[in-house]
Amino acid sequence: MPCTGKVDVIHMLRAFEAGVDGVYLVGCEEGNCHFLVGNLRARKRVERVKKILSSIGLESERLQMYNLSAGEGTRFVEIAKEMTEKIKNLGPSAIKLKKEKLENPA
Amino acid sequence: MIIGEGKPIQEILAMIADKKKILVVGCKGCVTVCSAGGQKEVEILSSTIRLAREKEDNPIEIREETLERQCDPEYLEQMRSYIDDYEAVVSLACGAGVQFTAEKYRRIPVYPGINTNFIGVTVEQGVWSERCQACGSCILHKTGGICPIARCSKSLLNGPCGGSSKGKCEIDPDVECGWQLIYDRLRELESLELFEEVVPIKDWSTGRDGGPRRIIREDLKS
Numbered sequence: 487m488p489c490t491g492k493v494d495v496i497h498m499l500r501a502f503e504a505g506v507d508g509v510y511l512v513g514c515e516e517g518n519c520h521f522l523v524g525n526l527r528a529r530k531r532v533e534r535v536k537k538i539l540s541s542i543g544l545e546s547e548r549l550q551m552y553n554l555s556a557g558e559g560t561r562f563v564e565i566a567k568e569m570t571e572k573i574k575n576l577g578p579s580a581i582k583l584k585k586e587k588l589e590n591p592a
Numbered sequence: 593m594i595i596g597e598g599k600p601i602q603e604i605l606a607m608i609a610d611k612k613k614i615l616v617v618g619c620k621g622c623v624t625v626c627s628a629g630g631q632k633e634v635e636i637l638s639s640t641i642r643l644a645r646e647k648e649d650n651p652i653e654i655r656e657e658t659l660e661r662q663c664d665p666e667y668l669e670q671m672r673s674y675i676d677d678y679e680a681v682v683s684l685a686c687g688a689g690v691q692f693t694a695e696k697y698r699r700i701p702v703y704p705g706i707n708t709n710f711i712g713v714t715v716e717q718g719v720w721s722e723r724c725q726a727c728g729s730c731i732l733h734k735t736g737g738i739c740p741i742a743r744c745s746k747s748l749l750n751g752p753c754g755g756s757s758k759g760k761c762e763i764d765p766d767v768e769c770g771w772q773l774i775y776d777r778l779r780e781l782e783s784l785e786l787f788e789e790v791v792p793i794k795d796w797s798t799g800r801d802g803g804p805r806r807i808i809r810e811d812l813k814s
Contacts, residue, residue: 494632495632495636496635499636499639499640499643500639502643503639503642538636538640539643541601541602541640542601542644542647543644543647580646580647581646581647584646585646588651
């Protein structure tokens with residue numbers, strides 16, 4: 487995506503529908519958006535999807551938004567590790583488990 | 593336009609609990625503009641329903657459609673070829689659209705996916721506010737273009753009442769006093785003589801008190 491502002495609610499929901507265990511959006515630092523408010527819009531959409539996930543009993547922690555600049559490679563690695571750890575602790579998503587059960591009924 | 597907002601998902605899930613194949617239908621009219629029932633909301637609701645049902649090990653098949661309008665028969669007719677393949681319709685149109693869909697397709701249940709709230713305007717992105725109660729007898733020419741029926745909490749025709757304080761209504765400090773707005777606007781227009789004019793008792797038979805309303809235009813009728 488050219489900007490997190492282009493990420494819509496449905497893109498995140500479709501990822502969960504596909505059975506992913508977690509999704510995180512990485513946008514530019516707040517106040518540094520080339521399109522002014524793209525990352526702020528993304529954050530609001532992330533909050534909406536978190537509410538949707540909670541409303542149907544899925545863990546909202548599976549979705550996260552982070553902000554950092556393109557020059558912060560080390561921080562990016564930290565975030566990736568943090569998110570991976572969080573998802574590992576949560577375990578596979580209920581949707582993924584149901585999909586696997588459907589594909590391998592034995 | 594008509595303003596609505598999405599129903600809580602659990603309410604919708606309860607409506608379709610025993611269904612396996614449904615149609616979620618949006619409307620490209622008012623509810624698209626107020627982000628309650630357009631194509632985007634159809635996609636989001638459908639995805640949410642699929643996720644919820646998948647989680648419960650009770651998958652559901654959903655067809656997503658968004659009609660030009662659900663309050664006109666020619667657009668509703670577009671569903672004729674496929675609607676019988678489904679067990680229920682969740683309509684994201686306003687209450688008028690939901691009812692008209694149910695009226696045209698009598699063999700299938702039609703459920704509301706949104707709550708219809710009021711006739712209003714977009715104050716800013718994400719903020720909508722009531723402006724009209726469709727009373728059927730407009731007096732905006734006497735009130736500076738501000739409707740006392742919709743904007744005064746008591747719908748007073750000769751206001752303000754004693755509950756007006758510093759421009760706010762007694763029901764809530766965030767609600768502006770409709771009659772203060774009318775007074776200020778008439779003063780701006782240098783038409784305060786209209787404020788002194790006593791508005792007679794309103795004939796409410798043109799509003800809901802006269803029962804369900806309809807308009808017949810003989811010049812347009814086929």
